[in-house]
Structures are given as structure tokens and as C-alpha cells.
Amino acid sequence: MPLPPSSGSRPGVFTPGNALHLGRKNASYHPETGRVHGLKASRATDDRAAQILKEHGQRVAEFLRSTTPSITRDWRVATCSFRPLEEQGRNLSAHASNELIHVDADAYGATHGGRILRFFVNLNPSEDRVWVSKGTFPRLLEKYGAAAGLAGGMGNRIRPGPLGRLYSSALRGIDRLGIPLGQVLDTSPYDRAMRRFHNYMKDTPEFQNSPEGLEEFRFGPFCAWAVFTDMVSHACVSGRFALVSTFVVPLENCRLREFVPYYILKGSFAP
Numbered sequence: 001m002p003l004p005p006s007s008g009s010r011p012g013v014f015t016p017g018n019a020l021h022l023g024r025k026n027a028s029y030h031p032e033t034g035r036v037h038g039l040k041a042s043r044a045t046d047d048r049a050a051q052i053l054k055e056h057g058q059r060v061a062e063f064l065r066s067t068t069p070s071i072t073r074d075w076r077v078a079t080c081s082f083r084p085l086e087e088q089g090r091n092l093s094a095h096a097s098n099e100l101i102h103v104d105a106d107a108y109g110a111t112h113g114g115r116i117l118r119f120f121v122n123l124n125p126s127e128d129r130v131w132v133s134k135g136t137f138p139r140l141l142e143k144y145g146a147a148a149g150l151a152g153g154m155g156n157r158i159r160p161g162p163l164g165r166l167y168s169s170a171l172r173g174i175d176r177l178g179i180p181l182g183q184v185l186d187t188s189p190y191d192r193a194m195r196r197f198h199n200y201m202k203d204t205p206e207f208q209n210s211p212e213g214l215e216e217f218r219f220g221p222f223c224a225w226a227v228f229t230d231m232v233s234h235a236c237v238s239g240r241f242a243l244v245s246t247f248v249v250p251l252e253n254c255r256l257r258e259f260v261p262y263y264i265l266k267g268s269f270a271p
């Protein structure tokens with residue numbers, strides 16, 4: 001993907017200057033609508049941004065399909081976002097902040113146990129994108145699960161009951177009609193548990209401030225990296241201009257169940 005020019009904001013051209021037109025946290029291309037959401041810009045700029053993000057997302061998807069076919073089988077291709085603003089000091093609300101360490105939850109609506117795979121590219125030609133982590137989900141759940149209200153394993157409570165299954169199936173029907181509402185409204189016991197843990201991490205200063213297990217990762221200019229962000233805790237503490245492609249990998253594609261949040265929360269690695 002060609003780099004946007006370093007300045008200017010001509011109509012119809014998606015440049016860093018258009019960051020001023022950002023209406024949401026990021027500018028995101030939604031494949032189900034073919035539109036970019038999050039820009040307050042002219043239709044021409046919206047269309048150009050949608051085209052760039054769509055093409056980038058397709059290129060990433062093709063790369064992952066060719067290199068990791070067993071992971072990508074029957075996956076859901078979700079958003080492709082551009083993050084044009086400096087992450088350090090964005091002053092977002094705690095639950096929206098990228099600067100607070102967390103694991104991702106329902107990044108593209110309910111996943112029902114599906115894994116959140118994200119592919120990042122640092123487009124910044126001169127500055128690193130800097131992450132910190134406090135380790136992976138199993139270790140964090142073991143240490144903080146009780147405080148977050150998730151101790152002891154959920155057992156079969158992680159599966160939706162009959163009403164929950166009916167609700168999700170009705171929403172999938174709405175999606176098939178071309179109304180992309182279902183994925184936003186859908187939920188499941190698993191997704192609520194992951195959201196609870198995500199919020200606990202971001203809402204708990206003692207967790208955020210503790211140096212225990214803290215590691216820094218620096219991704220240089222034009223670096224690309226892929227992460228199961230529901231497994232690896234992370235915060236982006238500085239960096240500007242990144243592309244982020246999101247995919248939901250079916251639970252059935254995960255062979256190492258001891259590394260799968262659904263089975264860890266269930267408290268059993270059996271099906």
C-alpha cells in the first residue's frame with residue numbers, strides 16, 4: 001500500500017491531514033456495508049478511504065490464507081481500520097483507551113468463542129509503534145480472575161441457553177437480510193465474560209500500575225505483526241499511523257485448547 005503524503009488534506013485524498021476529520025476512535029472499513037465509518041469527511045474522501053482500506057484488508061487476508069490456511073478456514077473477515085492519531089495521551093474513555101493494558105473482547109460483535117486475530121502495520125516512516133504487555137490470558141485469569149468475578153471456571157454456563165441461541169439465530173437472520181445490526185447486538189455468556197475481564201483490566205489502577213510481568217515491544221517503521229489479541233494482553237502506549245485488520249477465527253480451528261480463552265474460561269479442555 002502506498003504511503004499517504006506527509007501533509008495536506010485535499011478533498012478525496014486520504015492523508016494524515018484528514019485525521020482532523022476523524023469522527024470516531026478510528027476510520028474503519030466494514031466489509032458488510034462496503035463503507036468506511038468514523039470519518040467526518042466528504043463523500044469523495046469517504047469513498048477513497050474505503051477503497052484503500054478494502055484493498056489493504058484483502059491483501060492481508062490473502063497473505064494469511066496462503067500462509068496459515070488451517071487458521072483461516074471459515075473465518076470471518078471483519079474491519080480494516082486506519083489509526084491516524086498519536087496514541088499517547090489521546091484521553092479516550094477508559095474502556096475505549098488503547099493506552100490501558102487489556103485483552104480484546106467482542107471486537108466485531110459477539111464471537112461465541114471465536115478468536116480475535118489482528119494484523120497490524122506500522123505505517124509511520126520514522127517512529128516505532130510501542131506496545132506493552134503483561135502476559136497472556138491464562139496467566140492473567142489465574143491471577144486476577146477472582147477479582148474480576150471469573151474464578152472457578154464457568155463449566156457449561158459458557159454455552160448459551162435456548163433463549164440465547166434463539167436470540168443469536170434471529171440476529172443472524174437480520175444480518176442475512178443485509179442489515180448489519182446482528183453482530184452489534186449479539187451476545188453470549190463467553191463474550192460477556194471476556195468483556196467483563198477486559199473492563200476489569202482497564203478499570204483497575206492497581207493492575208495497570210503494577211510493574212509485574214510488564215514487557216515492552218517496539219514495532220519499527222513499516223513493521224507488520226499478527227496477534228491473537230484475546231490471548232495476548234496489550235496496550236499501545238505510543239505511535240501514530242497504523243493499519244489494523246481484524247478477523248474472527250472459528251473456535252473449531254484451534255487445536256491447542258489450553259491456549260484458547262473459551263476452554264480456559266469453561267474450566268475444561270474437553271469439547
Ligand SMILES: [Fe+2]
Nearest residue numbers: 103104229234
Ligand atoms: Fe486491544
